[in-house]
Amino acid sequence: MNTRARFLTWLVPLTAATIVAAALDGGTAAGQGSGQAAAARSASRSPRTAWGTPDLQGIWSNNILVPLERPREFGTRAVMTREEHAKALAELQARNQRPGRDSREVGGKPAIGTEKDVARAYNEFWFGDKPTQLGMRTSMITDPADGRIPPFTPEAAKRIADKREYLAALLQGTSGGRPGPISPRRAEPSTDYNLDRMNRADGPEDRGGPERCFGGELPVVMGTGTFGGVMQLVQAPDSVSIYYDVGQGSGFAWVIPITNRPHLSKNVQLYRGDAIGHWEGDTLVVDVTNFSDETNFHGSRANLHLIQRFKRVDANTLSVEFTAEDPTTWTRPWTAVQELQKSDDKTTLVLEGGCHEGNYGLLGMLLNTRAADQAFREGKGPDPATQDNATGGGDN
Amino acid sequence: MRTRFNRFSGAAAAAVVVAIFALTSIYTTGQATRTPRAADGKPNLNGIWQVTNTANWDLLPHTIRPAVAQPGVYANHPVLAAPVLALGAAGLVPPGPGVVEGDQIPYKPEAAAQKKENAEHWLDRDPEVRCYMPGIPRAMYMPYPFQITQSTNKIQMVFAYANASRTIYLDAAPAVPADLWMGRSTGHWEGNTLVVDVAHFNDRTWFSRSGDFHSDALHVVERFTPITPDALRYEVTIEDPNVFTRPWKMKMVLYRQLDDNAALMDYRCLELVEETFLGHTRKEPLVKHWEGETIMLDVTRRIPPGDKRYER
Numbered sequence: 001m002n003t004r005a006r007f008l009t010w011l012v013p014l015t016a017a018t019i020v021a022a023a024l025d026g027g028t029a030a031g032q033g034s035g036q037a038a039a040a041r042s043a044s045r046s047p048r049t050a051w052g053t054p055d056l057q058g059i060w061s062n063n064i065l066v067p068l069e070r071p072r073e074f075g076t077r078a079v080m081t082r083e084e085h086a087k088a089l090a091e092l093q094a095r096n097q098r099p100g101r102d103s104r105e106v107g108g109k110p111a112i113g114t115e116k117d118v119a120r121a122y123n124e125f126w127f128g129d130k131p132t133q134l135g136m137r138t139s140m141i142t143d144p145a146d147g148r149i150p151p152f153t154p155e156a157a158k159r160i161a162d163k164r165e166y167l168a169a170l171l172q173g174t175s176g177g178r179p180g181p182i183s184p185r186r187a188e189p190s191t192d193y194n195l196d197r198m199n200r201a202d203g204p205e206d207r208g209g210p211e212r213c214f215g216g217e218l219p220v221v222m223g224t225g226t227f228g229g230v231m232q233l234v235q236a237p238d239s240v241s242i243y244y245d246v247g248q249g250s251g252f253a254w255v256i257p258i259t260n261r262p263h264l265s266k267n268v269q270l271y272r273g274d275a276i277g278h279w280e281g282d283t284l285v286v287d288v289t290n291f292s293d294e295t296n297f298h299g300s301r302a303n304l305h306l307i308q309r310f311k312r313v314d315a316n317t318l319s320v321e322f323t324a325e326d327p328t329t330w331t332r333p334w335t336a337v338q339e340l341q342k343s344d345d346k347t348t349l350v351l352e353g354g355c356h357e358g359n360y361g362l363l364g365m366l367l368n369t370r371a372a373d374q375a376f377r378e379g380k381g382p383d384p385a386t387q388d389n390a391t392g393g394g395d396n
Numbered sequence: 397m398r399t400r401f402n403r404f405s406g407a408a409a410a411a412v413v414v415a416i417f418a419l420t421s422i423y424t425t426g427q428a429t430r431t432p433r434a435a436d437g438k439p440n441l442n443g444i445w446q447v448t449n450t451a452n453w454d455l456l457p458h459t460i461r462p463a464v465a466q467p468g469v470y471a472n473h474p475v476l477a478a479p480v481l482a483l484g485a486a487g488l489v490p491p492g493p494g495v496v497e498g499d500q501i502p503y504k505p506e507a508a509a510q511k512k513e514n515a516e517h518w519l520d521r522d523p524e525v526r527c528y529m530p531g532i533p534r535a536m537y538m539p540y541p542f543q544i545t546q547s548t549n550k551i552q553m554v555f556a557y558a559n560a561s562r563t564i565y566l567d568a569a570p571a572v573p574a575d576l577w578m579g580r581s582t583g584h585w586e587g588n589t590l591v592v593d594v595a596h597f598n599d600r601t602w603f604s605r606s607g608d609f610h611s612d613a614l615h616v617v618e619r620f621t622p623i624t625p626d627a628l629r630y631e632v633t634i635e636d637p638n639v640f641t642r643p644w645k646m647k648m649v650l651y652r653q654l655d656d657n658a659a660l661m662d663y664r665c666l667e668l669v670e671e672t673f674l675g676h677t678r679k680e681p682l683v684k685h686w687e688g689e690t691i692m693l694d695v696t697r698r699i700p701p702g703d704k705r706y707e708r
């Protein structure tokens with residue numbers, strides 16, 4: 001949407017996944033009914049299409065907060081007790097009552113007008129609709145048993161640490177970075193295909209993926225609340241077409257062919273990979289390969305292999321599971337399950353994305369930086385390298 | 397199959413069987429295996445489709461011409477201009493007999509002038525060049541495939557170009573909170589014809605690379621009629637009282653892709669247009685001759701060594 005897209009193009013890369021991650025910060029978020037319990041519900045109640053397959057169609061969203069990763073206090077317990085749930089829900093409600101972003105301060109002073117305020121971009125209005133329901137499950141991740149993303153391989157750990165150090169070097173000597181002189185690394189290209197928010201704007205490649213309207217990575221982990229997103233699923237015998245309205249205007253269409261053709265040549269890399277679906281009983285299983293290094297799913301880049309499973313649990317519940325596998329990133333595969341709730345698909349219009357079409361923000365950020373460069377050259381402004389234009393988002 | 401063989405020959409035979417199977421198997425999307433009717437008895441529109449015409453270049457009858465032209469020796473024979481000069485035969489508009497009924501688009505006089513000006517500034521103004529959503533009907537006849545997923549209450553179309561998509565609501569007409577690039581589509585079946593009504597457009601999309609445009613009062617009615625299991629007659633009525641003196645029609649054929657390995661691969665232009673539209677904001681521009689926001693092009697074309705032999 002145009003209106004949303006205009007706001008989107010500011011600096012905050014708030015994807016559904018980061019909202020979920022934010023919910024984790026307090027360590028109190030929890031989950032809904034267990035996956036096993038859901039599977040045990042009668043599958044016979046699930047509707048069928050005119051051509052006989054399970055009917056997965058509708059508009060689905062995630063209204064019940066469950067963190068992706070399990071807070072460590074729960075150990076290997078997949079479901080919390082009633083007491084734990086009551087306590088966590090009370091904490092969630094209390095957190096919802098807290099004054100929002102607009103009232104936040106930087107260094108004891110109102111944030112308005114500061115560098116961080118500019119980088120933060122969104123005011124409280126955009127965070128209006130907060131999640132109010134809390135599930136009984138302690139994590140979306142069902143495997144491994146501790147409900148957490150498995151450790152990185154040494155290779156991935158080094159790759160990620162190298163990038164983190166590079167990002168830190170670009171902030172060095174600014175208000176948001178470690179002390180020290182301006183780093184000569186500012187002249188170096190990024191250590192990876194950059195999708196992060198980095199403290200430099202020499203060209204579009206320096207800006208974060210969301211700022212360039214990349215967005216919409218697979219697998220989609222739906223969030224809750226205003227930015228949680230919705231998905232619309234339309235089905236035919238030979239394809240399933242999903243529209244994900246996620247990532248504030250970074251909505252995207254994803255067509256899954258139901259086919260036995262082999263995956264595309266390994267030489268072909270696609271932003272959202274090559275999906276091939278087939279039915280296993282009542283479950284639509286989708287195998288996705290051929291990703292590119294322009295996405296970053298929790299550290300996994302081009303070598304990501306996804307297996308997604310869509311299953312209608314009952315009239316109002318769609319179970320969406322993914323197994324993520326990448327031996328160059330994680331020491332083992334991992335699996336997470338979300339249970340989505342159905343919305344009325346006769347009155348709800350799932351809106352087109354339009355992020356790129358309204359992305360004057362990216363242009364503005366680059367032009368502003370060039371203006372700052374010029375002001376510095378003319379002795380009218382500070383060296384842009386000494387300014388922090390990267391850390392203002394999130395909870396800062 | 398033989399029933400007695402040693403391990404080695406068994407493995408070899410299995411490999412041969414696999415190889416033969418691989419050569420002869422038909423993928424289930426193999427478009428030839430499709431039934432002409434969907435489960436609900438409606439025509440089966442599922443599949444990957446594409447036009448073979450040149451409507452996206454120019455809706456009206458046209459001959460071959462430079463995509464970007466400059467005056468040549470003869471007034472009516474322009475030659476390739478800088479932005480596409482080095483492209484040679486790849487920089488030309490393919491000819492076409494036209495898709496507009498009566499070979500005329502009934503622009504109001506001021507709109508006709510606007511269209512002409514748009515055509516002259518095609519590269520600066522066409523939303524396609526910016527990788528923007530193409531709108532309807534243009535999405536249907538861009539020279540890239542799209543996939544139809546046909547259900548009983550909704551039909552989803554996803555276009556390779558820019559990952560654009562549309563939902564055709566068959567049993568509902570949800571309210572529209574704002575103007576849309578792709579409009580809102582509601583449809584119904586009239587016998588074998590899918591009739592789709594599209595409105596709630598913004599005024600930002602075009603109909604072609606030749607500057608054909610509309611306002612936000614655009615109203616489109618589309619008719620999809622199978623003429624064979626693998627071809628659809630596609631008819632469009634365009635109505636926009638702000639731009640046209642009367643409704644007008646386009647007519648063309650959509651063809652189903654029959655390749656065994658047909659796949660809808662995103663035409664992901666998003667980041668590849670950054671250099672064109674953001675190149676001037678780089679600290680170290682890759683294009684060396686920017687004048688403000690204008691790219692000043694030095695076109696380099698090296699004469700191939702083979703050609704030089706004949707130029708001595």
